[in-house]
Amino acid sequence: MTLLLSVTGFDPKRWRAALEAADGDRDIVLEPAHSADPAIEYAVVWKQPPGLLEGLPNLKAIFSLGAGVDHIFADKALPDVPVVRIVADDLTARMSEYVVWRVLDHFRRGRAYRTQQAQTIWHERLQPAAREITVGIMGFGELGRDAAGKLRALGFNVAGWSRTAKTAEGVETFAGEDGLNGFLAASDIVVVLLPLTAETRGIIDAGFLSRLKRRTPLGGPVLINAGRGGLQNEAAILEALEQDTLMEASLDVFNVEPLPADHPLWRHPRVFVTPHAAAVSDPDALAPAVMRQIAAHERGEPLRGVVDRTAGY
Template sequence: MMLRILFSAPTALWEEYRTPLRQALAEAGIAAEITTATEAPDEIDYVVFAPRGGLSDFSPFTRAKAVLSLWAGVETVTGNPTLTQPLCRMVDAGLEEGMVEWVTGQVLRHHLGLDRYICATGPHWDQRVPPLARDRTVAVLGLGELGWVSARALAALRFRVLGWSRTPRALPGIECRHGTDGLRPVLEAAEILVLLLPRTPETEGLLDAERLSWLPEGAVLLNPGRGALIDEAAVLAALDAGRLGHATLDVFQTEPLPPDHPFWQHPRVTVTPHVASETRPASASRVIAENVRRAEAGEALLFRVDRARGY
């Protein structure tokens, strides 16, 4: 049977996915017609979705067996009352590898104090020797797929890694804490803090002035997760007060980050423009094809979103 798949995403993404998605479906043995047109929605079997593609009402897609997101973050769509079909977020090898590279690169940059040399404008014979990784504590808030692989990579470099999640986790090589009671001791020990939580009502503004005050003086904040996780004004105040030593931020409440935002000019802020990790069309297409194959075979979908938790 020929399946009909709607690709609902910005035009630029269709140009990137057109060939890899067709190839991945063919390799999975799936006969499918991919369309970008929303006519005859009751004939669509699957929706491949990214925000800003024009689709906001899922109710006409009465035959659709799943909505397959191209993004890891699904907070923009989980609350949509018209979305009654199973929703799957994107987790692919390219996304994980990119995040691990960004996180480990930034952690090592701050652990080794490389800015002292990279940013020096003249002779700078500074022989301060950094501690070994085993003597530095890095905390990772969020132990989903991206948080876990990043924490594992840091532990492999012999950092002492603390992990925190809303619910209990047990991960080899990681000292795991959870829940409200577990957060403060993790923050109090975090010389370098990495935020990789999903955006949910419970995590919005999680890192506010009070919780920033729990960090060791001079701690470094890395946020490649979600811009809404931090109180931006509180972060700036903590930097100015010396509570934070540096903030390296990849995600923001408003993107692109406005040119007049104080993060751009602050001497202890590094801005990277939401490039910590990006979904790669080739590997993501294989995840989409595998979920279509699973649904057609009556198997459990990969990375299905728990609506109650929001991820």
Template sequence: MAVLLSTKATTMQAWRDALLAVDPSLEIRLFPDAGDPADIEAAVVWTSHDMAELRRYPKLRLIVSMGAGVDHLLRPPGPPPGIPVARLVDRMLTTQMGEWVLLNVLRFHRQDPDYRAQQRDKVWLELDAPVTAQRRIGIMGFGELGTHAAGPLRTLGFPVMGWTRRPRDVPGVETFHGEDGLHAMAARSDILVCLLPLTSATRGIVSASLLARLPGGAFLINGARGGHVVDADLLAALDSGHVAGAALDVFEPEPLPADHRYWSHPKVVMTPHAASITIPSSAAPQVVENLQRARASRPLLNLVDFSAGY
């Protein structure tokens, strides 16, 4: 039986090598060269793979998504019915996202956009020193990524708040839940960070209504999915000055069209969905472990709950 591997051409060989390093006995086929469809027992895929195509494999028993987010799997027609899907919860992915969040919190906290503008204009002016203990950070989504991102921020002395769908108690963090809780946290967030999974309930959650609840001069950081943000509403808040800046790693669609205003907006810092990139050598052991579990009919690691959307 074989494993079908489908990802970007630039990383296909690295994934193959990483999986074989964990289990040299694996037979790996690189999409689109799947060979006999009846040979495929598992598919390890990323966002570009067509879920309808996976219905070609009659003995498929496992689908693995090469990342933490699974919203791409939820698009019609979705995965083949009855086939379990696992996502990656990987230490390196989590660490990278924490680094990216910290980078951008410090970028805004230490007034880096203002100093870069002064450098461009050859202005020598010392700005008022910011007080870390007074810069409140609100994190939307307090699962694996949000909890980890909160750690370094708390170590530096930032007050950190977290929002989840259901009540959750996290030592050292003030937590909120539900719609009222989100509104309450936003009203106190000098920097609002979005690390939510994208579901029907969270699509468009960063809208004019939520942005209006932020303190004047607040900042937005989005490392989750582009679909969380209503672009027109964020641009209006940036143009008015109510939101002082935004760091955005994710967009809808991707790649971002060349004529989109984010590219040239002076208050927007962009990265090309690069905040947290799966490293095959780190993720491969988890993929192989799930394949072994599927073969033995044992519970899978990080099984996607499609009813919850992640």
């Protein structure tokens, strides 16, 4: 069995070494021998070149080196084989760490205190309790549910929104367009962990931002986007900040990455920018998960995390 590793933006040598360490009996190549290479049975990819996988006659599955799969579906010549999201505790934990960090920073007045420090101002801010705050999580799959559990452990109320109805202990859940208004009305801090699909592209627009909860114990609503840049209209976010429809934002993802140096989000005093670093894919943690899936599949077991092509996630 030969495995094709095709990555853009990652170091292929690190990933190849990690995959070989996880299973040294498999041949791992960085490109096919030719466009119809019959030896390749599995592909592990991140932003693979368009058409690379189209002609591989014995390809059985495509694995994404990250939580998202929109980069795979950008290839219009994608063959009709299962596409698999990475399922690994490490990736889930890293995303939850980011969500908890940004929620706590906004909640505990991080921006205000950093400003005071720069101006040598000693002034204690009023601080609500966690039980007074509802964190709304958009995207209630494995990542969203894990983050919800950690936030609840800190005392926050949590609401969840998803495309289809889901339930979680201790969480008020909403679904579909009919549930979005209720979800936004309940949420003081909105965390976006949605996949990028035809239905979610541009969902964070002027209309969405206008529906955010106006009065919160923090003084206004907060937006945290660690999903995909294509979910947000950045001009609308800037306008909402200027109009005080939105109090603060933490953004890890953007429509153009790297975020251009002249983009106003870099310098906005109420925006916290990170460089798509919320949940970094660690080869040593994720490669074994991929290889375990492949071994299980070869034993006849079903793949975990297979993407619904119609839904896009």
